[in-house]
Amino acid sequence: MPGLELLSTLLRVDSTNPPGNEGPAAELLRQRLEGAGLEANIFVSPGGRRNLVARLDGPRDRPALVLLSHTDVVGVEEERWSHDPFGGAIADGFVWGRGALDMKGIAVMHAEAAAAVAQSDTELRREVIVVAVADEEAGGVEGAEWLLDAHPEAVGFGQGRPAPEVLGEGGFGLSGIIDAPVMPIVLGEKTALWLRLSAEGDPGHGSLPPRRNAAHNLMKVMGKLSGYRSPRIHPVMRDQFRSLAEASSGGREKAFRTLAGSGGPLVARALAKQLRAAGTIGALLADTVTPTQVSAGYKHNVVPGDAQGALDCRLLPDTDPAQFVATAAKTAAKYGVTVDTIGLNGSPVSERGRFYEIAQEVSRTLASNMVVVPSLTPGTTDVRAFRKRGATGYGWVPLVLTPELLATIHGHDERVEVKGFERAVELMTEAVLRACS
Numbered sequence: 001m002p003g004l005e006l007l008s009t010l011l012r013v014d015s016t017n018p019p020g021n022e023g024p025a026a027e028l029l030r031q032r033l034e035g036a037g038l039e040a041n042i043f044v045s046p047g048g049r050r051n052l053v054a055r056l057d058g059p060r061d062r063p064a065l066v067l068l069s070h071t072d073v074v075g076v077e078e079e080r081w082s083h084d085p086f087g088g089a090i091a092d093g094f095v096w097g098r099g100a101l102d103m104k105g106i107a108v109m110h111a112e113a114a115a116a117v118a119q120s121d122t123e124l125r126r127e128v129i130v131v132a133v134a135d136e137e138a139g140g141v142e143g144a145e146w147l148l149d150a151h152p153e154a155v156g157f158g159q160g161r162p163a164p165e166v167l168g169e170g171g172f173g174l175s176g177i178i179d180a181p182v183m184p185i186v187l188g189e190k191t192a193l194w195l196r197l198s199a200e201g202d203p204g205h206g207s208l209p210p211r212r213n214a215a216h217n218l219m220k221v222m223g224k225l226s227g228y229r230s231p232r233i234h235p236v237m238r239d240q241f242r243s244l245a246e247a248s249s250g251g252r253e254k255a256f257r258t259l260a261g262s263g264g265p266l267v268a269r270a271l272a273k274q275l276r277a278a279g280t281i282g283a284l285l286a287d288t289v290t291p292t293q294v295s296a297g298y299k300h301n302v303v304p305g306d307a308q309g310a311l312d313c314r315l316l317p318d319t320d321p322a323q324f325v326a327t328a329a330k331t332a333a334k335y336g337v338t339v340d341t342i343g344l345n346g347s348p349v350s351e352r353g354r355f356y357e358i359a360q361e362v363s364r365t366l367a368s369n370m371v372v373v374p375s376l377t378p379g380t381t382d383v384r385a386f387r388k389r390g391a392t393g394y395g396w397v398p399l400v401l402t403p404e405l406l407a408t409i410h411g412h413d414e415r416v417e418v419k420g421f422e423r424a425v426e427l428m429t430e431a432v433l434r435a436c437s
């Protein structure tokens with residue numbers, strides 16, 4: 001079966017980031033793609049990280065189709081795994097290993113799809129570019145971001161071409177949400193905004209409470225800012241709820257219909273306290289602010305003169321980050337706390353282009369009752385780097401996961417079902433063929 005052996009081999013490469021060591025993984029993909037007739041190159045970043053780009057030439061008056069994956073993985077707690085996380089075992093109907101889902105499994109789907117297109121007699125109507133980058137799990141500085149800055153022409157930009165269409169991660173099908181399986185097609189991501197808080201106060205002896213206590217004021221500000229802010233229904237989520245309502249019945253249908261309707265924003269506000277319990281969906285209905293770092297003082301009876309903290313803010317794509325920071329700074333200033341932006345990473349939401357329709361149709365062949373919905377993701381992926389440079393980006397993987405399997409991503413016992421993977425390779429091939437012919 002195409003892809004299975006390649007996936008197992010790729011999983012044996014320990015590309016835990018840091019340090020990454022994506023080289024051997026990029027090399028395996030290069031061999032596979034060159035063997036199928038693609039022209040492949042490995043672009044080495046200043047930090048020595050290896051990014052694979054392989055291409056099938058086609059007319060350049062249409063956007064190139066970029067199949068984007070990453071070859072690095074997050075770390076493992078080996079003793080918690082039932083199989084060697086870097087063993088690539090094929091057992092009990094699964095392929096086991098760190099990266100089986102995030103995202104070496106998808107890199108193989110992309111590679112096999114491009115190889116199949118190359119070896120078919122299809123007359124390509126656009127370029128197809130397979131991109132497997134390094135360093136995604138640490139922000140893409142040596143991967144997608146660097147590649148796009150240093151070699152934009154290699155990944156579908158410039159040279160008189162319209163901006164590319166990019167297919168990346170973020171959109172696994174899910175069972176267990178409603179009775180039918182749900183396939184999200186991700187059109188956008190929340191904006192990541194990281195803030196540093198600094199408080200100044202009066203140092204002194206712990207026996208005498210100071211007028212301005214830096215640690216106390218920092219905690220107050222963190223408490224005031226953190227949580228689910230401005231709950232509302234983003235247009236993409238409104239469309240998602242509409243589709244979910246159509247596929248549901250009874251109380252569930254009513255709930256989704258209410259969320260999709262004109263009363264949706266009101267309901268979201270009323271539910272603000274329950275959004276945390278709603279997991280991913282809850283995170284997609286508000287801007288979230290999560291305290292992640294706190295530091296102050298060095299001894300229990302000494303009042304520190306300063307205190308620092310950090311907030312991880314994830315904003316809905318239509319929240320203006322500058323406005324958000326200004327409001328936070330105003331609140332913080334009341335307590336003598338200053339707010340500095342230490343990181344901001346956002347991208348526009350993509351329109352539904354031709355590939356959306358193809359992904360929708362192909363997803364429906366996976367199950368007759370498949371409910372395909374547009375979606376956002378709370379986290380960020382490398383597709384962001386393309387979207388912010390003008391590309392249309394989609395997160396779509398034609399594979400349905402149970403909640404249990406979904407939890408193995410960045411968790412223990414990450415694995416992909418052999419049957420589901422093989423079917424996903426076929427469907428990815430089908431989608432790419434339709435998108436480029």
Ligand SMILES: [Zn+2]
Pocket residue numbers: 070102103136169
């Ligand atoms: Zn990933």
